[in-house]
Amino acid sequence: MSTVAISEKRSALAPLGKPLAIAGGVLAVVAALLPWVTFSLNDGNWPDKSTLQFFDAPFLVTGFRWHMLLFGVFILVAALAPTPSRGRVLRALGWGTLAVSFINALYITIKGGGLGAITALDGEVAFGGVVGVVAGVLVILASYGIGIEPVADWKFKVSTPVAYLVLLVAFGGVLYAVAAMLTTGGVGASNPYAGAIFLSFLGFAGGVLAALSGVGLVRWISALSEEHRVFSVIVLAACALLLPFTDAGNEYWMTVAANIGIYAATAIGLNIVVGLAGLLDLGYVAFMGIGALVAANFSGAATAYFGFSLPFPVAAAIAAVVAGIFGAIVGSPTLRVRGDYLAIVTLAFGEIFTRSAQNDIGGFTNGSNAIPGIPALSLFGAEFNRSITIGPVKLPGGVLYYILIVLLVAATMAVFANLKFSRIGRAWIAIREDEDAARAMGIRTGKMKILAFLIGAMLAGLAGAVFAHKNGTVSYESFKFLESITLLAAVILGGMGSIPGAVLGASLLFVLPEKLRDFEEYRLMIFGLALILIMRFRPVGLIPDAHRRAEMAEKADENAEEAHVEARKA
Amino acid sequence: MSPLLEVRNLSVAYGAIEAVRDISFTVEAGQIVSLIGSNGAGKTTTLRTISGLLRPASGEILFQGKPIHAEPAHAILGMGISHSPEGRRLFPRMTVEENLQLGAYVRKDDGVQADMDRVYELFPVLGERRHNKAGLFSGGEQQMLAIGRAMMSKPRLLMLDEPSMGLSPIMTQKIFDTIKELQSLGTTILLVEQNALAALALSDHGYVIDLGRTTLDGPGHSLLADQRVRDAYLGEVH
Structure with a gap:
């Protein structure tokens, strides 16, 4: 017709x-x-x-x-x-x-x-x-x-x-x-x-x-860059590090770009859980919050739980481990509940986290007063939020944070890419496609699912630790349900299971609201409309995973293929 | 010497409902053994219990003389029991090659590629279209892939659940020819079928399961000749 x-x-x-x-x-x-x-x-x-x-x-x-x-x-x-x-x-x-x-x-x-x-x-x-x-x-x-x-x-x-x-x-x-x-x-x-x-x-x-x-x-x-993968990665990293030298090289945009980077790293972590293993997690931002709180409490800030400060790399490692442990705990019901039910479990966990943080349970969060005054990171005496001058070049404030976060995103990408094409990655994808069949293949599905939660949570915890120092304040308000949903939207919008997709999705979702401030009360409406339009015209996401892209391409040939199959049967 | 597989007084229940009650049978190395019976007789449940996907309520499963009914699924697969589940359960959005790779998931040796080539030799149609999505193949071709995938773990015992389901008579014949060929290549096969005629014709030994119990057993050809079997399962009208 x-x-x-x-x-x-x-x-x-x-x-x-x-x-x-x-x-x-x-x-x-x-x-x-x-x-x-x-x-x-x-x-x-x-x-x-x-x-x-x-x-x-x-x-x-x-x-x-x-x-x-x-x-x-x-x-x-x-x-x-x-x-x-x-x-x-x-x-x-x-x-x-x-x-x-x-x-x-x-x-x-x-x-x-x-x-x-x-x-x-x-x-x-x-x-x-x-x-x-x-x-x-x-x-x-x-x-x-x-x-x-x-x-x-x-x-x-x-x-x-x-x-x-x-x-x-x-x-x-x-x-x-x-x-x-x-x-x-x-x-x-x-x-x-x-x-x-x-x-x-x-x-x-x-x-x-x-x-x-x-x-x-x-x-x-993209075929060329696939062919010259190493060169592409180097050039891409170089381009990311060159951003401070463009028009965007001032403190404001460095801050925005750094925030995008933090959420991009978190979105890549979520992409492991949702995109690869196919487990819907609606409370993911809580792991970022746990990482941020751990880092804040070890930062030497006045209201921190511990009266001493640890060097950032140590605090970040502890943040990742603690978040990972919580990830494994939240993931453990995956052994029993599946699909929608698991989503509800994760949703509940996210709420428990926010409410506990709000009420300062255990004294780690300082409740609604938040933990302010987290000192900025510094390296060889250079504070990360100040502008730096190297010879004749003056770099804007926050550029060191930006560089740190570019490295964080790069590291997260490397972890994701290595896992995706490993034995573990294949097991996750098999679980996503058909869990029972995956078990029949000898995949230890329970262990694998918990591992997905654990690794995803660790990456979020690491991003959270950077977030704490970058923003100077950690409050439960930054880790509410809406943030989890936005991260999930970033993953789906960008393309599930795809790395550039998660970065692009996070960029769009955190740049658009910033850019649409001018529209005041219509801001979120326009934002929502944009999301609907993107999903309508790019249902597999903006930069789909090669697997899924192939799937969509095949849809076009499917009729021909089916006819071929019918002919064979006859 | 103990048989390759021995199932003794096996019972399996889903909650309060007993699907398998007191089934016993043995599979000798090198044989094709089939379990036949009508829908709901407990055949699939039996296979799923052997491969560790379900736990027995009582009874024993011995593989090469060792009890395996408390072992997890991946360990049983590692011992050499491979299960091609009912309805084939391929990964439809993955390619033929990726499906076969997953079949070899528990293996750590480097002979996987050689075994994959052997599957392509056995089923040339899979080799020709190895980079196509499994979901795009016809029912018979998908069944070939399911068998190929189950063979990728190098099993001593291959369990096939309803390999003829939904296939045309010609394709069914082809699949059964393949099963015979696999036997001649040294694989022991435990077959679950509703197509009793074709299964028994192929089998060294057959067991008839009815309402969760083994009711009859004997060599395939003698069961085929048995009047009770003919009445109940071969659809003969007097």
């Missing part, structure tokens, strides 16, 4: 595909150069001079207008040049154009008090937003006219030096994108339009990324 509808739609649009795309591309360029608003909004000029600036300063195309211009050019290139899977690329670019136009036009409309703001006022015309939306719609229609083919598979091989160069450029691009994503819209409330600018940038980045992936570039590069 649906195929008929699509082919009919296509036959009507097919001859129009190319002209529509060209028209859309031209309109996107025009929209970039048109005025978008003819007056100053209440909060000041709409960013990036979206009034009739073109006529004042013809070559000053910045911000979202620059993005629109790029979209226009990309669309024209995709429509005219021999592009692999053209329909797919155009569809991505069209949606990007539509998103950027729509977000900006909508925001201007809301801030400017009605549709008049984006059409005409005082006899002057500002049709930029409308033209942009039309351009987007035209290109999307064009893409369906041309037809959405599968993502092109680039067969050609390159020599090692060229591959290295490509990977360098690719990871450099990733670094640039991360820095831009963090800094776009400015810091906190300093820019009244920060939220809209960020969303608009997200539309641009998403459109370009989807187009690159549609044309087959992303798949090709």
Whole structure:
């Protein structure tokens, strides 16, 4: 039924595909150069001079207008040049154009008090937003006219030096994108339009990324990086360490990036429990809390339980071990309860932890007063939260924490990757797929499940120890149920069982709320909407595990495969 | 010399419900032995108890003369009893190769690859499509993979639970031919089947289980000729 509808739609649009795309591309360029608003909004000029600036300063195309211009050019290139899977690329670019136009036009409309703001006022015309939306719609229609083919598979091989160069450029691009994503819209409330600018940038980045992936570039590069795994890991680590030297290199963004890193490390730990072993844990953040409390109590802070301080590595190791012991205890019911019931057990454990911490049971948590005044870490006399100067280079405050946390994430990734491809990892995956069959294979399922909980909890405990020193205060409020759910969402959103997925998921989930502050009471609504959209269009997660990706690819061939099987049976 | 497997007065209960009551049988090395009986007779429960997935309420299970009924599942597998469970229970989202690797999970020697090649030799269709997901294969091919996977632990005793379930007569014949071939290669086989005709024709010895008890036993061909068996299980109408 649906195929008929699509082919009919296509036959009507097919001859129009190319002209529509060209028209859309031209309109996107025009929209970039048109005025978008003819007056100053209440909060000041709409960013990036979206009034009739073109006529004042013809070559000053910045911000979202620059993005629109790029979209226009990309669309024209995709429509005219021999592009692999053209329909797919155009569809991505069209949606990007539509998103950027729509977000900006909508925001201007809301801030400017009605549709008049984006059409005409005082006899002057500002049709930029409308033209942009039309351009987007035209290109999307064009893409369906041309037809959405599968993502092109680039067969050609390159020599090692060229591959290295490509990977360098690719990871450099990733670094640039991360820095831009963090800094776009400015810091906190300093820019009244920060939220809209960020969303608009997200539309641009998403459109370009989807187009690159549609044309087959992303798949090709990930195959290259798989082939040159060691080199990729080194370059990736180098890129992460270079972030302080980009636009994001100030104390604010270093702090945000460090917090993301802590949650990313925790999410990777959770990914062992949920993604590999398939055990749903709804109270996972409690292990991070236990790690943080242990580190806080050994830190020498005034209200700490112990009156002495231990060196950080020792305290962190104890934190990991204690969290691991609790992990094994929470995991032990897995021998008896499965699935949903286990989730309830972990949920209850999370609540027990929060309530005990709130009421200062055992005197370890200082209740609702929290444990403040945890000293910052220091190395050779350099405090981690101060800025440091090495020769002519001045690095922002918090950069040492950032570096420590990059190392933490790298170490967590290494643990995860090694486990995943080991005998233990295979056993976990088998348990996830079919526990009874796994037992019949001789896998000691009980031991393996407890081991998953133990290792996951240790990683969270370690991240918690860093968290305690980084933030200076440990309060039970940081480890509530909502945090567990957010971590779980990060794992699922990024792609279960995938390492880059967990990092990306954690980044999104902890950057988005920060970036959407501008929307005040609508913040969580937009956040929720974004999650729903991602799960609708990427059900296996943003960067799925190779296993699961293959599964989805096979879904397409499944009908053919089934027919083949039927034919064999006959 | 003691038989390879000896089950003595075995009873197994799920809570208050007794699924197996006082079953006894022996499997000599090199034989194919089948347990036949209708649905709910306790055949699957018996196999699951032998492989350590269930605990007996009473009775003994001896493997090479040693009691094993208190041992955990992985230890029993390590001793050389492999179990291909009812309904095949493959890992459908894993490839053929990954399924076979898991079959060899308890092994620590380096002959796994060679044994995998042997499975591919026995079932060429698996070798050709070794990187395909197990769930995409036909029922018969999945059964081949289930047997191959069970063979990967290098068992002395291979227990097959309903290998013909859901298969066409041609495919069933093929699977039974394979079982015969495995026997000729030196594996002892304990077979549980509802397809009594085909199972008994193949077996050196058969046991009829009814409502949790062994009611009859004898060499496969003589059971096939037994009027009571023919009436009850071979669907003959007078």
